[in-house]
Amino acid sequence: MPDPRLSLRGVTKSFDDVQVLRGIDMDIAPGEMVCLIGASGSGKSTLLRCMNGLEPVDDGEVLLDGVDIAEPGFDLGPIRQRIGIVFQSFNLFPHMTAYDNVALAPRRVLGEEARERIEALFARFGLADHMRKYPDQLSGGQQQRVAVIRALAMRPQTMLLDEITSALDPELVGEVLDVLRRLRDDGMTMVLATHEMSFAREVADRVVFMDQGVVAEEGTPERIFSDPQRARTQQFLRSVAR
Amino acid sequence: MTRRAAYEAQQKRRANMIAGVSTMIVLALVIVLVPLAPGWEAVRASFFNGEVFVRVFPDLLRAFMLDVAIFAWSVPMIFALGLAIALARGNANPALFPLRIFGAVYVDLFRGIPVVLLVYLVGFGIPGLGLPRPWNSPYIWGTVALVLTYSAYVAEVLRSGIESIHASQRNAAICLGLSERDTMRYVILPQAIRRVVPANMNMLVALQKDVALLSFIGPVEILRQAGIFKSLLANFTPYVAAAVIFLCVTVPATRYADYLLNKDRDARS
Numbered sequence: 001m002p003d004p005r006l007s008l009r010g011v012t013k014s015f016d017d018v019q020v021l022r023g024i025d026m027d028i029a030p031g032e033m034v035c036l037i038g039a040s041g042s043g044k045s046t047l048l049r050c051m052n053g054l055e056p057v058d059d060g061e062v063l064l065d066g067v068d069i070a071e072p073g074f075d076l077g078p079i080r081q082r083i084g085i086v087f088q089s090f091n092l093f094p095h096m097t098a099y100d101n102v103a104l105a106p107r108r109v110l111g112e113e114a115r116e117r118i119e120a121l122f123a124r125f126g127l128a129d130h131m132r133k134y135p136d137q138l139s140g141g142q143q144q145r146v147a148v149i150r151a152l153a154m155r156p157q158t159m160l161l162d163e164i165t166s167a168l169d170p171e172l173v174g175e176v177l178d179v180l181r182r183l184r185d186d187g188m189t190m191v192l193a194t195h196e197m198s199f200a201r202e203v204a205d206r207v208v209f210m211d212q213g214v215v216a217e218e219g220t221p222e223r224i225f226s227d228p229q230r231a232r233t234q235q236f237l238r239s240v241a242r
Numbered sequence: 243m244t245r246r247a248a249y250e251a252q253q254k255r256r257a258n259m260i261a262g263v264s265t266m267i268v269l270a271l272v273i274v275l276v277p278l279a280p281g282w283e284a285v286r287a288s289f290f291n292g293e294v295f296v297r298v299f300p301d302l303l304r305a306f307m308l309d310v311a312i313f314a315w316s317v318p319m320i321f322a323l324g325l326a327i328a329l330a331r332g333n334a335n336p337a338l339f340p341l342r343i344f345g346a347v348y349v350d351l352f353r354g355i356p357v358v359l360l361v362y363l364v365g366f367g368i369p370g371l372g373l374p375r376p377w378n379s380p381y382i383w384g385t386v387a388l389v390l391t392y393s394a395y396v397a398e399v400l401r402s403g404i405e406s407i408h409a410s411q412r413n414a415a416i417c418l419g420l421s422e423r424d425t426m427r428y429v430i431l432p433q434a435i436r437r438v439v440p441a442n443m444n445m446l447v448a449l450q451k452d453v454a455l456l457s458f459i460g461p462v463e464i465l466r467q468a469g470i471f472k473s474l475l476a477n478f479t480p481y482v483a484a485a486v487i488f489l490c491v492t493v494p495a496t497r498y499a500d501y502l503l504n505k506d507r508d509a510r511s
Contacts, residue, residue, distance in 0.1 A: 052417060054413060054417060077419060077421065080416070087410065087413075093411065093428075093433075104420070105415075108420055109418070109420060154418060
């Protein structure tokens with residue numbers, strides 16, 4: 001296995017008295033697509049937010065290309081361009097057009113206008129006609145695709161995707177998942193928290209089942225979905241299969 | 243027309259008729275009863291004298307232009323200072339902690355003092371230091387008093403606007419690699435300022451009225467001009483005329499602020 005892009009070593013995180021992550025160890029290889037599954041509250045979102053330093057971890061290490069970014073006081077600014085994150089609720093800036101949402105960070109952080117590159121991204125994901133619209137003029141699926149483009153415009157090496165289809169109407173989920181398929185084909189390293197089991201089964205290199213703040217079971221999609229070993233995994237998969 | 247629409251139209255006609263009749267009755271009572279008051283003739287002669295009204299109105303209007311001018315040059319200073327204070331209070335940098343304290347004290351102080359008192363204290367006190375012309379002008383120090391008071395209010399309104407922007411917006415900006423400063427400037431502030439436009443409109447209406455307080459320290463603006471006419475003509479009608487002029491400005495402005503508030507509420511519900 002090549003050197004991992006991202007490694008977690010004994011990561012713990014509590015909010016007040018609630019321990020959300022209880023010692024997570026994980027390696028993510030370059031180009032790998034990892035799907036995190038598990039019930040709400042199992043720690044999937046928190047884990048993603050710890051991977052880019054949005055939530056500081058209490059203990060343990062988060063190694064990005066071998067550098068511990070979880071070290072207290074570490075300057076996360078330069079790191080954040082290398083890890084894109086997309087949220088369940090899009091979080092587009094409502095006062096800016098779709099184009100400006102995407103162009104703001106390249107302009108301010110990279111110091112480049114990047115117009116052609118950004119227009120190419122919009123075209124690639126089927127939004128060329130919507131660049132000048134404001135977020136509230138777009139459907140949920142379109143907004144979420146803009147949010148993905150916004151993260152991609154910073155040329156990240158890794159993308160973290162936090163239940164990005166959970167807030168969408170069922171008929172809009174497909175268009176966003178298509179975007180992820182294309183990113184996977186590009187070789188993007190991705191960690192995806194999701195409730196879309198059939199999608200995880202189709203595209204993931206590895207599926208990680210989280211339960212109560214620990215990795216309860218992990219493996220290839222075939223193994224996890226066809227032959228889960230742990231009782232908790234079996235129970236969870238039965239409950240979502242209905 | 244559907245059955246429901248016909249029913250609602252009938253209900254509406256009925257409601258309009260009741261409202262009309264009840265308004266007529268109240269108006270008739272006022273018109274009949276008020277002149278029956280023993281002092282009515284005297285009040286009408288000294289407050290509602292048509293001749294005096296016509297005579298003083300153009301001069302009052304001219305004096306009101308001074309109020310408008312003071313208002314106009316105060317507003318940019320109020321918003322610039324208010325924004326600076328709001329940002330000073332919101333900063334989390336330990337090195338700038340004194341700035342934060344200053345912001346808090348500033349707001350407490352100038353929101354806590356009645357405007358009229360501040361106009362007196364600043365307007366008479368500072369020129370009393372023996373400043374040379376033109377630095378002893380009541381225009382300058384009166385404006386300073388208004389700016390101090392209103393920037394404190396505007397700072398609080400802006401701060402509430404900044405705090406009303408959901409943390410997810412800030413997170414999204416930070417995760418893109420934007421600095422704290424750029425996040426505030428490009429993401430938080432534009433949304434916050436838009437959100438508090440209605441509240442600031444109300445503030446501007448109040449300011450337009452409070453400009454008249456500068457009459458106490460010298461400038462012959464509309465209130466003072468009305469006072470001069472009152473003494474000259476031994477009649478209170480100039481004050482009524484001044485009130486009419488104020489209303490011509492403040493009523494449309496308040497209605498516009500209400501409209502913005504409603505629009506904002508509708509957009510968010």
